[in-house]
Amino acid sequence: MFFEGSEKKLEIVVKLSAGDSLRNIKQPFWNEVVSASGAQILSSIHNSCLSAYLLSESSLFVWDDRIVMITCGETKLIQAVHTFLKRFPKEDILSLIFQRKNEYCSHLQKTNFFSDIESLKSVFSGKSFRFGNTDGHHNFLYHLNKEFAPSPSDYTHELLMYHLGSDAKSIFCQEGQQTSNIREFLKLNKYFSDWKIDDFVFKPYGYSLNAIKGHQYFTIHVTPQEEGSYASFETNLPLWGEHKNYGVQILQAFSPESFDLVSFNDFIPERPFQNSNYPVKCVKEKLNCGYEVQFRQFIKKDTAEESAVLIS
Amino acid sequence: MFFEGSEKKLEIVVKLSAGDSLRNIKQPFWNEVVSASGAQILSSIHNSCLSAYLLSESSLFVWDDRIVMITCGETKLIQAVHTFLKRFPKEDILSLIFQRKNEYCSHLQKTNFFSDIESLKSVFSGKSFRFGNTDGHHNFLYHLNKEFAPSPSDYTHELLMYHLGSDAKSIFCQEGQQTSNIREFLKLNKYFSDWKIDDFVFKPYGYSLNAIKGHQYFTIHVTPQEEGSYASFETNLPLWGEHKNYGVQILQAFSPESFDLVSFNDFIPERPFQNSNYPVKCVKEKLNCGYEVQFRQFIKKDTAEESAVLIS
Structure with missing residues (x-):
């Protein structure tokens, strides 16, 4: 059974009255937001800056003034916006960025990027970009056509890994695998x-x-199945x-053919990683919503002859 | 308006009585076959070995004992088989090979490879392979589970070129362009x-x-639009x-980013081409229907930073 690991991602920043915080909102509202996309909240962790919800398809992070929501599979993340x-009245939305990675099997998806942003047109004025060529890896990005000034420490990295190495596949495909073994494999205790x-x-x-x-997060999602193995680190x-x-x-652990x-x-x-993957694409764009975005694709320098994959 | 250049391809070899030939079949039958896939015959050329039909979406070639049909766009080539x-009773089909390249926009297609081969299951016993990774360029191939002995001169090359260079795009995107200019650009008179x-x-x-x-053919199909430019040479x-x-x-003329x-x-x-594209994938498989198939992907070694593509 094929599962689409590639994610959609949403970041929304809101204007709040003094002393107010998105973190004061109780879970039923987040249940509703998450369920609109077709996913469910499974568990959560909290500290004084940040709540992190683990979803049936990926993750939701809530800070005082912003959320980051990532969903995979056949979810309809754009419904979470609505x-x-x-x-929140649309005037209070200071920034909204919606991204969609190219899928392994876009024909199995319930929506596509173009229908997603069409559904935002009645609410917002926005701009859309494609980072990367259509025939290869690419990332669609939509943002509000609105000036926004991110703080100097407001940055994000998304490391999207395709076709995982055999070590990762055997760890993650082992039936009844324990989280403790996976944490060890990922060397989480060390770092x-x-x-x-x-x-x-x-x-x-x-x-x-x-x-x-504190206000910092990372999230890892792994779809280890042979037919479309994928892992992301955001x-x-x-x-x-420092990190x-x-x-x-993490690149050593997952050893992807392409990332x-x-x-x-x-x-x-x-x-950056001194490994055997080398760059094949670099796209950079300064968006008028205050962020500069860089997309890079790397491919493993390994052209050993392979056999074809028998499907049926 | 996006047009899907990537093709589906079908080759059928039939057993014929002595003196019989597929080339004796009049055009109305080929009209019916082509129209089942959603395309139309526009024109044809003939010699003593071979008839070549130019289609509204690609090409059909008819020899004495076999056909090769290639269609692009949103066609349903598998319907042509039915x-x-x-x-022709199925017992007279000596070989059938159906290929489908990965599409630029598979979500816009009316069928996919899996539904295509599903429709053959009630008629044939076959095998399916994927050449290349799902997240990158790949080629699906279905063949009958039946022994077949191709003649020593029975080979084919498919050169599939993605993201064409600016010279090719300007030639092929010029409004009212003449075939004579294109033939000159392709240096057909020379070769x-x-x-x-x-x-x-x-x-x-x-x-x-x-x-x-004689019995030899080549066919060129070009979709020059910026959003998904593509050319094939088969x-x-x-x-x-010699050639x-x-x-x-042809690689110099089209100068693709990837092929x-x-x-x-x-x-x-x-x-093979001593150009700036270098190999990133090589898959080879000996099929039990008598053909050995090699799939190779090459990418241009050019990682100059680009801007993102503004969609809307």
Whole structure:
């Protein structure tokens, strides 16, 4: 059974009255937002800056003034926007960014990027871009046509890994696998021992993890199935400074044949990971909503002859 | 308006009584076969071995004992099989190979490879393979589970070119472009002066060409639109011998960012074209229907930073 790991992602920043916070909103509202997209909240962790909800299809993060929601599978993330807007007038939306990675099997999806943004047209004025060529990996991005000034520490990295190596596949495809084994494989204790972590192993396969510390988060989602194996690592950590080694570590663990790196307001050297994947695409755009976005694709330099995959 | 250039391809070989030939069948039958797929015959050329029909979406070639049909756009090529079978009992089908390249926009297609082969299950026993990774360029192939012995000169090359260079785009996107200018651009007179050629410029854009000489053919199809530019060159010529220079020539003319080469029973050196595209994938499989098939993907070694593509 094919499961689409590639994600849709939504970030919304709202204007709030003094002392107000999205974190004061009780879970029933987030249940409603998440369920509009076709997913469910499974569990949550909280600290003084941030709530992280683990979903049946990926994750929702809630800060005082913003949310980040990531969903995979056949979810309709754009519906979460409309539910969110029931509580917040559109004038209070300071920034909204909706991204959609190219899917492994776009013909199995219930919507596509173009129908998604069509549904926003009656509410917002926005701009849409494609980062990367249509025939290869690419990332669609929609943002409000509205000026916004992100803080200097407001950056994000999305590391999207396709066709995982055999070590990762065997760990994540083992029936009844324990989260403790996976945490060890990902070396989380070495790098993130003082982080609050919430993770879940899905049946028959699949792994999701949310991790938070102060206002910082990272999230890992793994679809290990042979037919379309995929893993993502997304974070607002400055991945190339203090945490650079974890970028190297996670690429070593997943050893993907190909990966994309989408970075907001924090850019990387040409060959950041010193591994055998090399760059085939680099797209950068300064958006008028205040963010500069870079999309890069890397492919493994390995052209050993393979056999075809028998389908039936 | 997006047009899907990526093609589906069908080859059927039939057992015939002595003296019989598919070429004796009058055009109304081919009209019916072509129209079942959702395309139409626009024109045709003939010689003593081969008839070539230019279609509203690609091409049909008819030899004494076999047909090759290639269709693009939103056609349902698999329906042509069912119409063909109205005239030929399935026991007389010696070989049937159905291929489907990954589409730029598979969500816009009326069928997918899996539903296509599902429709053959009630008639044939077959095997299906995927050449190439699902997240990148790939080619699905279905063949009958039946032994077949191709003749030693029975080979095919499919050169599938994605994201064409600016010279090709400007030639093919020029309004009211003449076939003579295109033939000059493709240097057909230099390489194929004694071939019978039939070509057509579509409105607003698009170009198709069939060329035949004896039992040999080549066909060129071009979808030049910025959003998904694509060109294919398919032939039963031994492309790497006498006609190697034309392979180099056509890649120079189209200068694609990425191309795939699918070869049946005739294989190529690792870097056949000495150009700036380099190999990222090589898949080879010996099929039990008598053909050995190689799929290779090449990507242009050019990672200059680009801007994102504004969609709306």
